[in-house]
Amino acid sequence: MTESKNERTMIECGAPVDYENLMNSAQALSDRYPFLSVTYMGTSILGRGIPMLSIGEGRQKGVMYVGCHHGMEWITSAVLLKFIGELCESVLHGRKTYGINTAHMLRSRTVHVIPQLNVDGANIQIHGAEDCILRERLLSMNGSEDFSHWQANARGVDLNHNYDAGFYEYKKIEAEAGILGGCATRFSGESPESEPEVASLCSLLRFSSDISMVLTLHSQGEEIYYSSGGMTAPKSVAAARVLSRLSGYKLEEAEGMASYGGLTDWCIRSLNIPSFTIECGKGENPLPISDFPDIYSRLREALFTAPILS
Ligand SMILES: [Zn+2]
Numbered sequence: 072m073t074e075s076k077n078e079r080t081m082i083e084c085g086a087p088v089d090y091e092n093l094m095n096s097a098q099a100l101s102d103r104y105p106f107l108s109v110t111y112m113g114t115s116i117l118g119r120g121i122p123m124l125s126i127g128e129g130r131q132k133g134v135m136y137v138g139c140h141h142g143m144e145w146i147t148s149a150v151l152l153k154f155i156g157e158l159c160e161s162v163l164h165g166r167k168t169y170g171i172n173t174a175h176m177l178r179s180r181t182v183h184v185i186p187q188l189n190v191d192g193a194n195i196q197i198h199g200a201e202d203c204i205l206r207e208r209l210l211s212m213n214g215s216e217d218f219s220h221w222q223a224n225a226r227g228v229d230l231n232h233n234y235d236a237g238f239y240e241y242k243k244i245e246a247e248a249g250i251l252g253g254c255a256t257r258f259s260g261e262s263p264e265s266e267p268e269v270a271s272l273c274s275l276l277r278f279s280s281d282i283s284m285v286l287t288l289h290s291q292g293e294e295i296y297y298s299s300g301g302m303t304a305p306k307s308v309a310a311a312r313v314l315s316r317l318s319g320y321k322l323e324e325a326e327g328m329a330s331y332g333g334l335t336d337w338c339i340r341s342l343n344i345p346s347f348t349i350e351c352g353k354g355e356n357p358l359p360i361s362d363f364p365d366i367y368s369r370l371r372e373a374l375f376t377a378p379i380l381s
Pocket of ligand 1: 140141144231289290
């Protein structure tokens with residue numbers, strides 16, 4: 072696809088995706104593409120609206136893409152903002168992308184993108200706790216002023232362990248690992264869906280009968296997970312193979328602490344819909360923004376193709 076300079080979306084990704092960047096990007100996309108709907112799917116602990124960008128008229132089939140459950144993983148927000156911008160651009164010009172007539176595809180399907188679920192966690196990881204109303208509590212949970220490895224939300228709960236999927240089994244593993252309360256990573260919270268970010272996403276998924284597939288982006292590992300505790304949803308193995316072939320990412324099954332309480336686990340176990348965890352890029356979190364072009368180009372075709380697999 073060739074793009075003239077003024078056709079590009081503003082997501083050229085030269086900076087980490089903090090809340091200001093996220094909201095400016097969502098606004099720019101909404102201004103440029105009147106057919107793109109931008110709503111708030113919920114509110115974070117610190118009262119920030121969590122934007123969701125939706126396009127398409129599908130009443131029965133929809134794909135949801137969710138980025139940045141973890142504070143260090145805002146590069147996934149950049150990937151999803153770039154993707155929704157390019158999808159809108161393709162629709163606007165009536166283009167085919169990877170042979171897919173995107174405008175036609177979106178007459179029967181809807182694409183929902185939540186670029187950053189953990190808006191507070193990403194902001195804390197990028198800017199620290201200096202201006203945060205929960206500063207003292209965050210400092211005591213983190214044990215230092217250095218928040219560069221912060222993954223949780225503003226209450227010290229790891230959002231990707233807060234779903235109701237093996238939650239109480241995970242609690243035992245968590246305690247054995249010495250995790251007894253809010254901290255930078257892997258604490259699952261007091262109860263499933265105790266966190267507003269997770270509770271609002273679960274309500275949305277429960278009551279949106281159109282959503283037939285969920286892709287959750289994390290970093291890092293260049294892997295795709297498609298099962299939970301040995302369970303898979305109908306059509307998920309075939310779709311996982313296609314996503315793996317298009318991206319070159321390896322198919323994996325989750326093990327140990329990573330196999331409980333995540334969004335993919337919950338979608339498979341409770342909703343029985345194909346759901347994938349895509350571990351973007353390779354290296355040490357937080358991946359530098361300079362990795363973004365390579366990550367995006369590897370994943371681009373898989374992201375465009377996912378709706379027709381649903
Ligand atoms: Zn993650």
